[in-house]
Amino acid sequence: MFIIDSHIHLYLNDFKKDRELLIEKAKRKNIKQFLLPNIDLKTIDDLILLCKQYPKTCYPMIGLHPCSVKKNYSLVLSQLMKKIKLSNFIAIGEIGIDLYWDKTFIEEQKAAFKIQLDWAKKWKLPIVIHCRNSFNEIYEILKEEADEDLKGVFHCFGGTLEQAKKIIELNFYLGIGGVLTFKNSGLEEVIKHIPIENIIIETDAPYLAPSPYRGKRNLPEYLIIIAQKLCDIKGISMNMLTHQLYKNTKSLFFK
Numbered sequence: 001m002f003i004i005d006s007h008i009h010l011y012l013n014d015f016k017k018d019r020e021l022l023i024e025k026a027k028r029k030n031i032k033q034f035l036l037p038n039i040d041l042k043t044i045d046d047l048i049l050l051c052k053q054y055p056k057t058c059y060p061m062i063g064l065h066p067c068s069v070k071k072n073y074s075l076v077l078s079q080l081m082k083k084i085k086l087s088n089f090i091a092i093g094e095i096g097i098d099l100y101w102d103k104t105f106i107e108e109q110k111a112a113f114k115i116q117l118d119w120a121k122k123w124k125l126p127i128v129i130h131c132r133n134s135f136n137e138i139y140e141i142l143k144e145e146a147d148e149d150l151k152g153v154f155h156c157f158g159g160t161l162e163q164a165k166k167i168i169e170l171n172f173y174l175g176i177g178g179v180l181t182f183k184n185s186g187l188e189e190v191i192k193h194i195p196i197e198n199i200i201i202e203t204d205a206p207y208l209a210p211s212p213y214r215g216k217r218n219l220p221e222y223l224i225i226i227a228q229k230l231c232d233i234k235g236i237s238m239n240m241l242t243h244q245l246y247k248n249t250k251s252l253f254f255k
């Protein structure tokens with residue numbers, strides 16, 4: 001049994017100098033597979049290349065991050081789609097809506113999200129959702145567009161218990177990361193009420209390092225900190241936890 005990081009940007013330049021070493025260190029802690037969400041046209045080639053260099057360790061996703069959605073989104077999406085044959089993508093991600101920094105392109109973000117939902121349906125792939133200050137917008141679209149086969153995860157979940165329940169009703173997973181370890185995030189209280197069967201874990205490295213590394217570069221091996229925190233909250237052993245998380249992650253991405 002081993003642990004899978006369900007969301008990590010290992011292909012970014014932040015890891016250029018010590019990537020191999022960091023993957024080795026993570027593997028020694030039983031973190032053996034990494035699922036790589038894309039950001040935009042500038043990152044996809046590095047992502048594909050890394051997955052070729054590390055077969056059975058790194059797995060590629062394809063998608064346009066909502067913060068990269070601008071006026072020209074439809075051109076960008078059609079160029080991205082040309083890459084679909086270059087690799088065995090396991091998911092469409094990360095996609096969604098982000099209204100935290102900037103609401104200028106809200107309509108474009110919604111449209112791009114819908115187009116990529118269609119990709120997921122067409123290729124029968126799960127989706128990895130980036131949702132920031134946009135739960136209602138995303139939920140509304142999913143309610144309208146999702147069919148029974150559509151599966152996915154709300155990555156970096158940090159919402160309320162009510163939102164968590166809505167996600168589970170949609171048959172989606174909660175992607176839990178470093179936010180769980182932040183004091184006053186309120187997430188610990190929410191997760192107490194969520195069955196472990198509905199959770200997968202992630203680092204989102206190099207972003208969102210867990211405590212006590214908050215604000216620093218996040219590393220693949222820190223996934224253990226998140227797993228340990230979940231064990232503490234749930235009062236279960238690491239063995240029990242990783243067994244269930246493995247099952248969840250496999251059933252979402254590798255069916």
Ligand SMILES: [Zn+2]
Nearest residue numbers: 007037094204
């Ligand atoms: Zn991410």
